[in-house]
Amino acid sequence: MIITKTPFRMSFFGGGTDFPEFYQKNGGSVISTTFDKYCYVTVRHLPRFFEYKTHLTYSRMEYVNSYEEIEHPAIREAMKYLDMHEIRLTYESDLPARSGLGTSSSFAVGMLNSFYALKGKYADKRKLADDAIYLERVLCDEAGGVQDQIAASFGGFNRINFNSNGYTVNPIIISPERKRKLNQNLMLFFTGFSRFSADIQISTQKALKSKEEQLLEMLDLVDKAEQVLTSDSDLDEFGRMLDYTWNLKRGITDSISSDSINGIYKKAMEAGALGGKLLGAGGGGFLLFYVTPEYRKSVRTALNDLLYVPFQFENEGTRVIYYAAEAYSPEED
Template sequence: MKLALFGHFLLKYFGYSCMIGGNDGEFRVLSGILLRQSAFPMRICATAPTRIDLAGGTLDLYPIYLLEDGGLTLNCAINMQCGVTLESRGDGRVCLRSEDLGIEEQYDSVASVSLDGELEIVSRAIKFFRPPGGLTVTSKNHVKKGSGLGASSSLLIAILSALNELTGSPYSLRQLIDIAADLEAQCIRVPTGKQDYFAAAFGGVSALWFEVNDARRECLLSTEEDIRELEERLILSFAGAPRFSGATNWNMIRNYVEENQTTVSGMKRVKKITHAMRKSILERDWEQVASLIDQEWQIRRTLAEGVTTEAVEKIMQAALEAGAAANKLCGAGGGGCMITFVLPKKRQRVEAALAAAGAEVLPFKIVAGGVSVECEPET
């Protein structure tokens, strides 16, 4: 009882939860323990960034990184965020709401939450944590569906982090990444990668190493000045209709496992390029980074059917003619968002060319931080 009163005191008068820090953002949560031992209604908000992938996508997919004797993926977290709000309720019911999709699902209890609804990934997260009592889960995705920016992964990390806090579970951010990937695989029924989850959890400009017994993150740019140098050379735009990334990824996995030589040799070249790009980013050799982005894309577009489209190629050509150094679709490809690498002095002209060709230029910032969670008592 003393612990519960102490927790309520912290939340009521200071508006924060107790969190014990760890290495690389790992944490243990006390606030959920306090919540479970008190009857005070709670509101927990979590937000997480999405990401731009620079090189090495697909190398984070099981089993490709094993068959390649290790994978390396480079990405950066951006401020196009996804968020979730959890609100405890006293009637034991569960309400799931997606503001961007306009969907609401109602259940009598946590036990009765169905995995057959349109919000399956949220339902699976709730089933995994089994929070005590009732709650309302409201999610908001600020990114277009099928953008290729890892928005669904960002939202899942936000949901899991909020539930981790709510229930007082001891999972670290690194453990939540593994849980998220497993839950996603259950939903989409194909193998999943983890690069999106690392960006959502930890933020920053990262090199992600995928090995036999672990996956680890290396921060490539640590200062605000270095991050802005990369940011001012990247244009993000929406280049076409959304697509199901799982299908494209599955085509690449199948081609690789079936020893399609174009795919196998292509992935080996992508891995080599990704290692070279990591070195170039660390050295701030932006001209070489641009060249490597172009090389990676020229290979990636051949790895599986559906990676690019005629409309996307026309938009990319317009950017190049306006002075861009390189283009690359984000995520699995087939549509969605693309990055364009430019010299800062040519940025305005290239942005105008992209818009004239039918792309929607999207303002963004690279962010150093990952998921954030805030708790407060309901008033």
């Protein structure tokens, strides 16, 4: 039996510049972090006592005898890719799916990590990130960028740079006290709306050419945000920059925000937040705000109809938390 634990991520700056169509021409960069909310994937070989050969449990259950019967595209394609047979897979999560925190990519990374471990093979973080990108973007043909898979695999507070040759993951060097202060000044709220990221990503992908100027400005903000984080600058400028980049992102496509989201955002700003953004592709999910200590209570009050989610940054990325090797021989034809 294998159990993997994979964190979710929040992206601060540069979202949209991680689309291959953009970064292969202009370069790309994002600042993001993983935090202490996770998905768990448990995998073991299924004993041969049942009428079915594979049992899958996620938001629903599937009992199947062949790859072709599997309805979940990522599980189906990952099992085919790694030649997995006769398994019982269970997925559990601290947070809801389709919420803008890279949940599908974290699942993809954690699932691949568990599959490799079940086969007795070691896969490093880059291998898992690359395979998850290939799984979601090629095998499943889903639109979108490539930052989520990388963040979930590597973990930590990073600047991820993209170019035509690939990507690099660069930890942001920031003092523990400054990092703690940043964490304290960030407030996360669940809007209650969920959406399919791929649907939003398709419209974003179509807008890349016409909105290149906005994306280039968002890319430039990554340098400025990193400078704020790693210098003695007023950390509150990070919050003001979040507001600026959110307004740029909203201009890329109408599907990124909505009247409801805009209304919530306005309430938080009027209550004292310096800035914020909707996490992920857009359309719904989680709103993140930068709020200095003296205004935290008033922002909580203003958004009291939303679920507030405390969190802490994490640094480990995906990992196997339980490993018990199994003897397995493929069923003979």
